[in-house]
Amino acid sequence: MTSLNRALVAIALAAVVAGGAAAALIVSSGHTPNKGLGIVLGLVTAWSFVGTGLYAWWRRPASRFGALFAAVGFTYLLGSLTASDDAVVFTVGVLVANVFFVAFAHMLLSYPDGRLRERWHAWLLGAGYALCVVGPLPQLLWGWTERMRDSCPDCPESALLIERNDTLRDVFNALTSVIGVAIVVAVLVILIRRWRAATAPQRRGMAPILWSGVAMLVLLGTALGSDAAGISRLTDVLGWLGLLVFASVPCVFLIGLARSRVARAGAVSELLMRLGEAPGTGTLRRRLAEALGDRSLQLVFWLEDKGRWVDARGHPFALPADDDPARGWTAVELEGRRVGAIVHDRTLSDDPELLGSVAAAAGLAMENERLQAQLRARVEELRASRARIVEAGTQERRRLERNLHDGAQQRLVALSLTLRLAQAKVHKEPEKAGQLLAAAQEELTLAQAELRELARGIHPAVLSDRGLGAALEALAGRAPIEVDLAEIPRDRLPEPIEAAAYFLVAEALTNVVKYAHASQAIVRVARMNGHAVVEVADDGIGGADPDRGSGLRGLADRVSALDGRMLLDSPAGSGTRLRAEIPV
Amino acid sequence: MNVGHRVLIVDDHPSFRATARVLLEAEGFDVVGEAADGASALTEAGRLQPEVVLLDVQLPDIDGFDVAARLTGNDDGPVVILVSSRDSSDFGPLVMRSGARGFVPKAELSGDRLQELL
Numbered sequence: 001m002t003s004l005n006r007a008l009v010a011i012a013l014a015a016v017v018a019g020g021a022a023a024a025l026i027v028s029s030g031h032t033p034n035k036g037l038g039i040v041l042g043l044v045t046a047w048s049f050v051g052t053g054l055y056a057w058w059r060r061p062a063s064r065f066g067a068l069f070a071a072v073g074f075t076y077l078l079g080s081l082t083a084s085d086d087a088v089v090f091t092v093g094v095l096v097a098n099v100f101f102v103a104f105a106h107m108l109l110s111y112p113d114g115r116l117r118e119r120w121h122a123w124l125l126g127a128g129y130a131l132c133v134v135g136p137l138p139q140l141l142w143g144w145t146e147r148m149r150d151s152c153p154d155c156p157e158s159a160l161l162i163e164r165n166d167t168l169r170d171v172f173n174a175l176t177s178v179i180g181v182a183i184v185v186a187v188l189v190i191l192i193r194r195w196r197a198a199t200a201p202q203r204r205g206m207a208p209i210l211w212s213g214v215a216m217l218v219l220l221g222t223a224l225g226s227d228a229a230g231i232s233r234l235t236d237v238l239g240w241l242g243l244l245v246f247a248s249v250p251c252v253f254l255i256g257l258a259r260s261r262v263a264r265a266g267a268v269s270e271l272l273m274r275l276g277e278a279p280g281t282g283t284l285r286r287r288l289a290e291a292l293g294d295r296s297l298q299l300v301f302w303l304e305d306k307g308r309w310v311d312a313r314g315h316p317f318a319l320p321a322d323d324d325p326a327r328g329w330t331a332v333e334l335e336g337r338r339v340g341a342i343v344h345d346r347t348l349s350d351d352p353e354l355l356g357s358v359a360a361a362a363g364l365a366m367e368n369e370r371l372q373a374q375l376r377a378r379v380e381e382l383r384a385s386r387a388r389i390v391e392a393g394t395q396e397r398r399r400l401e402r403n404l405h406d407g408a409q410q411r412l413v414a415l416s417l418t419l420r421l422a423q424a425k426v427h428k429e430p431e432k433a434g435q436l437l438a439a440a441q442e443e444l445t446l447a448q449a450e451l452r453e454l455a456r457g458i459h460p461a462v463l464s465d466r467g468l469g470a471a472l473e474a475l476a477g478r479a480p481i482e483v484d485l486a487e488i489p490r491d492r493l494p495e496p497i498e499a500a501a502y503f504l505v506a507e508a509l510t511n512v513v514k515y516a517h518a519s520q521a522i523v524r525v526a527r528m529n530g531h532a533v534v535e536v537a538d539d540g541i542g543g544a545d546p547d548r549g550s551g552l553r554g555l556a557d558r559v560s561a562l563d564g565r566m567l568l569d570s571p572a573g574s575g576t577r578l579r580a581e582i583p584v
Numbered sequence: 585m586n587v588g589h590r591v592l593i594v595d596d597h598p599s600f601r602a603t604a605r606v607l608l609e610a611e612g613f614d615v616v617g618e619a620a621d622g623a624s625a626l627t628e629a630g631r632l633q634p635e636v637v638l639l640d641v642q643l644p645d646i647d648g649f650d651v652a653a654r655l656t657g658n659d660d661g662p663v664v665i666l667v668s669s670r671d672s673s674d675f676g677p678l679v680m681r682s683g684a685r686g687f688v689p690k691a692e693l694s695g696d697r698l699q700e701l702l
Contacts, residue, residue, distance in 0.1 A: 409669045410597050410600060411599075412669075412691065413600060413690040413691050414600060414603050416690075417600075417603045417604065417691070420607065420694060421603075424611075425610075
């Protein structure tokens with residue numbers, strides 16, 4: 001037996017003992033009328049609250065709602081102290097007899113997880129508990145009302161009686177009744193607001209408990225109001241009606257639970273049948289939404305190769321967090337393999353068995369839709385990558401124009417002006433003209449170097465003429481860090497693959513120099529299983545982010561345009577390894 | 585010899601500013617200041633009151649055409665000569681509309697060429 005089960009059994013035994021004590025008190029009472037009826041009604045009501053509460057507790061141990069439900073039953077038993085003929089016990093009984101009303105309101109406000117939503121709800125309930133105890137004090141201090149004396153002529157005197165004072169008692173009685181009505185109205189307002197804000201599945205869950213609670217509070221509030229107004233017969237009738245509704249709450253709660261289970265079981269069998277009729281027709285989401293009664297339901301799919309979730313359109317999707325109060329998710333598997341997830345209203349998480357059976361039923365259809373989503377994700381990726389390639393082309397042209405303008409062109413302008421100056425001085429100041437010609441020569445050398453660098457950036461001639469190996473050797477020779485060419489293919493690869501491999505290595509080495517704080521890089525290009533595998537590894541600080549900066553993304557697009565894929569492994573502190581696999 | 589015209593040179597390339605200064609001063613112009621962008625061109629023009637502003641079209645902040653329009657907005661504003669390493673045909677009618685007196689390709693800059701436009 002688990003510790004939870006042991007605790008629940010202990011509480012059940014405590015309820016039996018407390019019920020027995022209450023019954024014994026009533027049996028021995030010299031002033032309680034209809035003892036048999038009182039014992040039966042009292043015990044049925046109290047035990048049904050405790051029993052239902054313990055069942056709810058056992059079903060959902062993480063929720064405090066069951067504990068509160070059971071607590072209402074225990075507080076209800078406190079009223080039996082008024083059956084005592086001992087003045088002190090009787091007086092205590094009167095003081096605590098109404099605590100169960102507030103315990104009940106506490107339970108209502110804490111639905112469904114047993115926790116109060118806002119701080120002021122706790123203050124409101126605190127005021128309610130205080131009022132329960134303070135409410136009977138006017139009668140206990142200044143003597144019973146006529147109605148009380150009539151209804152219980154043999155009740156013991158109050159142990160707190162100071163002196164008989166009808167005026168003081170009536171004034172304070174009216175005051176506490178008014179405060180009581182205000183608290184009841186406030187609780188009602190909270191409950192109705194919560195109902196209006198709830199989603200359809202939430203409403204289905206809360207309806208039985210909420211509406212019986214509202215009915216009881218309305219009756220009680222009216223009874224308090226009529227008591228304050230002195231309409232005693234109405235107070236009695238409403239009080240009894242309220243108690244009747246109260247006694248029925250556990251029953252209504254259990255019926256609601258059973259009905260929703262039966263309805264959901266029916267919906268699941270219908271789902272199974274309809275999924276069998278036409279699997280994978282794109283209507284899966286609607287059918288699951290109908291089966292679970294949650295119109296907000298979403299289906300998401302797991303892409304194993306990308307290691308991420310996507311929605312039906314193939315767009316990346318973030319699953320709700322575990323502590324998300326509004327949304328939850330349930331994984332869907334097929335033959336032990338994850339295919340997707342159902343993202344649903346959080347209230348459905350209260351019924352994991354139902355979600356489990358729906359998820360199991362949806363496995364095959366989900367796999368079909370997953371394949372479609374995978375295709376859409378691929379199309380979406382291609383579209384985005386195509387747009388990026390076009391944009392990268394435009395950017396590249398802009399960069400080239402800018403580099404030409406700011407670099408070689410400016411040098412040629414300066415060269416032209418210097419030559420003009422030299423020409424003007426060649427006869428009058430030949431020495432000055434000589435200096436100017438030397439400066440012009442220097443400017444020309446720099447212009448040539450810049451043009452060479454630019455041309456190499458566009459497409460290195462050695463790559464076209466002598467192949468990838470020679471181009472990489474030249475690249476490694478120019479790099480400011482040590483670059484080890486560990487492996488280079490002997491044969492030429494197709495031109496687009498050589499170009500992609502060259503620029504991949506060039507960009508990777510640029511990044512190594514700029515960001516990695518590395519002392520060495522190792523470059524490897526090999527033909528393996530019909531693929532050209534390009535790898536650049538360094539011994540730097542790692543932590544490279546593939547989503548940051550356009551350089552790596554541009555390379556990934558270039559590789560992906562050749563049907564290849566690029567992988568980046570860059571754990572912080574352990575260097576970076578960039579690997580591309582391109583089919584040959 | 586071109587006598588005495590007070591010139592402000594505006595260009596973001598220091599090498600051009602330096603060469604143009606030597607060239608113009610050798611040909612008798614009085615280069616009173618230099619500016620590297622549009623904003624400082626406007627400030628320096630107000631402060632130094634040059635007769636001629638040699639203004640590069642492509643500046644890092646305000647476009648040379650806008651700077652020209654602002655400088656020539658008043659009747660007593662300086663004469664603006666636009667320069668660029670690009671050809672004037674790259675800019676279409678923008679040169680005419682900017683209020684500049686004329687355009688000289690940078691590689692063809694000389695005192696005589698400037699004097700022709702003044």
